[in-house]
Amino acid sequence: MFNLQTTSTTMELLPLVCLYILAWSARTDQTDPRVTGIAVMEDDDVVLPCSFGAMDITNMVFDWKKQNVAYNKREVFLYESGAMYGPKRGGQAEHFKGRVFHFPNQLTSGNASIQIKPTKVDDSGTYICIKAATPPTTLSRVQLTVECKVVLMLT
Numbered sequence: 001m002f003n004l005q006t007t008s009t010t011m012e013l014l015p016l017v018c019l020y021i022l023a024w025s026a027r028t029d030q031t032d033p034r035v036t037g038i039a040v041m042e043d044d045d046v047v048l049p050c051s052f053g054a055m056d057i058t059n060m061v062f063d064w065k066k067q068n069v070a071y072n073k074r075e076v077f078l079y080e081s082g083a084m085y086g087p088k089r090g091g092q093a094e095h096f097k098g099r100v101f102h103f104p105n106q107l108t109s110g111n112a113s114i115q116i117k118p119t120k121v122d123d124s125g126t127y128i129c130i131k132a133a134t135p136p137t138t139l140s141r142v143q144l145t146v147e148c149k150v151v152l153m154l155t
């Protein structure tokens with residue numbers, strides 16, 4: 001049942017949770033010029049850029065992973081010749097299920113970008129786009145910061 005007291009306590013704690021997550025993601029911040037920094041507000045959509053260059057990647061494999069997180073939270077998105085997450089490949093972290101999309105009609109121009117839609121505060125962190133080959137190559141690194149709307153309630 002709906003419990004007003006529990007709800008208001010939760011509403012008071014939310015800013016603290018968000019601040020904690022922001023502080024944690026700032027701690028892992030990098031100043032590497034090869035890293036693309038992107039900041040959005042929670043619930044907004046974001047495109048994480050990655051390109052193979054001018055080539056058709058329809059039959060290639062690319063894999064997006066999140067860095068510095070627990071093993072079962074790393075897999076963000078795998079594209080494999082249209083199959084995406086096949087049963088043999090393990091799978092996407094539960095956290096990202098249903099929120100990550102690629103751009104099918106951009107594959108012929110080498111576009112391996114993904115969209116996270118909508119974002120959550122704890123999506124904040126570093127993402128890498130890997131071209132699966134022997135050896136694999138990291139094509140892009142993105143430092144994503146998802147800012148918390150609830151912090152505004154502190155004022």
Ligand SMILES: *[C@@H]1O[C@H](CO)[C@@H](O)[C@H](O)[C@H]1NC(C)=O
Pocket residue numbers: 047049050051103106111112113
């Ligand atoms: C890839 O496609 C997305 C969606 O259309 C677009 O926003 C992005 O700019 C494209 N990236 C490149 C490198 O073309």
